[in-house]
Amino acid sequence: MGTMGSSSKPLSRFWEWGRNIVCVGRNYAEHAKEMGSAPPAEPLLFLKPSSAYVREGAPIVRPYYCRALHHEVELGVVVGRGARAVPRDAAMQHVAGYALCLDMTARDTQDECKRKGLPWTLAKGFGTSCAVSDFVPKEQIPDPHKLQIWLKVNGKMRQEGDTSSMIFSIPYLISYISHIFPLEEGDLILTGSPKGVGAVEVDDEIEAGIRDVVSVRFKVAQEAPESKI
Numbered sequence: 397m398g399t400m401g402s403s404s405k406p407l408s409r410f411w412e413w414g415r416n417i418v419c420v421g422r423n424y425a426e427h428a429k430e431m432g433s434a435p436p437a438e439p440l441l442f443l444k445p446s447s448a449y450v451r452e453g454a455p456i457v458r459p460y461y462c463r464a465l466h467h468e469v470e471l472g473v474v475v476g477r478g479a480r481a482v483p484r485d486a487a488m489q490h491v492a493g494y495a496l497c498l499d500m501t502a503r504d505t506q507d508e509c510k511r512k513g514l515p516w517t518l519a520k521g522f523g524t525s526c527a528v529s530d531f532v533p534k535e536q537i538p539d540p541h542k543l544q545i546w547l548k549v550n551g552k553m554r555q556e557g558d559t560s561s562m563i564f565s566i567p568y569l570i571s572y573i574s575h576i577f578p579l580e581e582g583d584l585i586l587t588g589s590p591k592g593v594g595a596v597e598v599d600d601e602i603e604a605g606i607r608d609v610v611s612v613r614f615k616v617a618q619e620a621p622e623s624k625i
């Protein structure tokens with residue numbers, strides 16, 4: 397079994413660590429456009445709680461307050477070594493590997509948050525909002541800016557994007573984030589969604605992947621009404 401970064405923790409334990417999830421928004425111009433937003437001049441950041449992780453085998457659960465649950469397929473970057481105010485040219489030394497991630501979004505809630513000028517926590521941070529694939533060690537991906545990421549719903553292609561289209565590159569993002577707060581071993585950075593986001597319904601099957609590298613499948617379920625506040 398492999399290990400991540402300089403630690404001797406086995407990889408299979410990685411997702412159990414429950415580390416920070418840092419998300420980048422509007423990092424693909426065409427997705428910003430489809431949302432009616434301008435491409436950002438600096439990275440737009442938000443966080444998900446570590447309890448948002450969901451792995452294959454468990455469903456993605458639509459929260460009781462959501463009527464429009466959207467998929468966003470994204471390349472995840474796994475931090476292998478703590479990073480504090482790192483320069484761009486040293487940033488990639490802090491990467492352990494990658495994952496295919498879904499930034500599941502309660503879009504109707506996000507629209508309301510945007511209208512009211514509120515944070516996006518309810519829209520982006522609910523339990524199971526961060527679906528992840530197996531960890532892919534960096535040695536398997538010579539250039540993370542030359543990857544095709546894709547997503548199908550019930551067998552129909554919905555998103556196809558190329559990581560070369562990111563506005564802010566991975567070293568830029570690591571450097572930028574690490575100047576705001578320290579990144580820690582095991583943290584995950586979601587690098588933003590390409591265009592084509594859309595709704596999923598209960599019992600839909602989402603399949604997504606990094607072409608020729610890794611893929612995942614998730615079913616969509618509904619949160620039980622008794623969980624309502």
Ligand SMILES: O=C(O)/C=C/C(=O)CC(=O)C(=O)O
Pocket residue numbers: 419420421422423424427428431432433468499501587588589
């Ligand atoms: O611009 C908007 O209204 C919404 C953007 C997002 O949801 C940001 C992302 O999560 C993304 O670009 O991946």
Ligand SMILES: [Mg+2]
Pocket residue numbers: 419420421468470499586588589
């Ligand atoms: Mg996103």
